[in-house]
Amino acid sequence: MKKIVLIEDDADLYALIQYNLEKEGLAMVGSQTGKGAIELCRRERPDLIILDIMLPDSDGLDICKGIRAHPELQHIPVIFLTARASETDRIVGLELGANDYIVKPFFVRELIARIKIHFRGQPPATKLLKAGELELDRPRCQVRLGGAEIALTATEFRLLEFLMSRPGVVFSREQLLDAVWGHDRAVTDRTVDVYVLRLRQKIEAAEGVSYIRSVRGFGYSFNIDVPAAQAQ
Numbered sequence: 001m002k003k004i005v006l007i008e009d010d011a012d013l014y015a016l017i018q019y020n021l022e023k024e025g026l027a028m029v030g031s032q033t034g035k036g037a038i039e040l041c042r043r044e045r046p047d048l049i050i051l052d053i054m055l056p057d058s059d060g061l062d063i064c065k066g067i068r069a070h071p072e073l074q075h076i077p078v079i080f081l082t083a084r085a086s087e088t089d090r091i092v093g094l095e096l097g098a099n100d101y102i103v104k105p106f107f108v109r110e111l112i113a114r115i116k117i118h119f120r121g122q123p124p125a126t127k128l129l130k131a132g133e134l135e136l137d138r139p140r141c142q143v144r145l146g147g148a149e150i151a152l153t154a155t156e157f158r159l160l161e162f163l164m165s166r167p168g169v170v171f172s173r174e175q176l177l178d179a180v181w182g183h184d185r186a187v188t189d190r191t192v193d194v195y196v197l198r199l200r201q202k203i204e205a206a207e208g209v210s211y212i213r214s215v216r217g218f219g220y221s222f223n224i225d226v227p228a229a230q231a232q
C-alpha cells in the first residue's frame with residue numbers, strides 16, 4: 001500500500017483529502033503544522049508528500065528545500081497544494097524541487113489523478129535486504145541472523161537499514177546523524193560510534209563476520225566484501 005504524508009493546516013481540507021485518499025486505498029499520515037514535518041517524513045518514509053506552502057508556523061518552500069537536501073527524502077515526489085496562484089509562485093515552487101503544483105481551490109479527483117501519475121513507473125519498494133546470514137525485513141521491522149531474530153532498538157534498525165541498503169558507500173558521522181537521527185537532534189558524532197558498537201555486538205559476535213566497516217578518519221560503510229545486499 002502506498003503511503004502519503006499530508007502537511008495542510010486547513011482542518012476541513014485535511015479531513016477531505018484524507019477521506020478520499022483512504023477511499024482510493026492509500027495510507028495517509030500527516031500534520032496540520034509545519035513544525036517537525038521533515039522528521040515526520042523521515043520517520044514515515046512516504047511514497048509521496050503533499051505540502052501546503054502557507055502554513056501557520058512554517059514556510060512550505062523551506063520545508064521542500066529541507067526535503068530535497070535530506071539523503072533519505074530527496075527522491076520522494078512532492079506536490080505543492082497552495083492558494084498561491086501566480087506564475088512566479090509556480091516557477092519558484094518547481095525550481096525548489098516540487099514535482100507538481102496544484103492551486104486551491106481544486107478538484108479532489110484531479111489531485112488523485114496527479115498522485116497516481118507520480119506513482120506510475122515507481123519501482124516496488126525493497127522489502128528484504130540480505131547479506132550473508134543477515135536479513136533485514138523492512139515491513140516487519142525485523143532483523144534476523146542465521147534465521148534467528150535479533151532484538152534491535154528503532155534507532156539501531158534505522159542505522160543498519162541505511163548502511164545495508166547502500167553497501168560499500170562510506171558515510172561520515174555527520175551524514176549518518178542527519179539520515180538516521182534527523183536534523184532536529186541533540187546528539188553528537190560520538191553517538192554514531194556508540195550505536196555502531198552496539199550493532200556490531202548484536203549482529204557480528206555470533207557469526208564472526210564484519211558487516212560494518214570503519215574507515216579511519218571518516219566514518220562507516222556496510223562491508224561490500226560480505227555477499228551483496230539483495231532485494232526480494
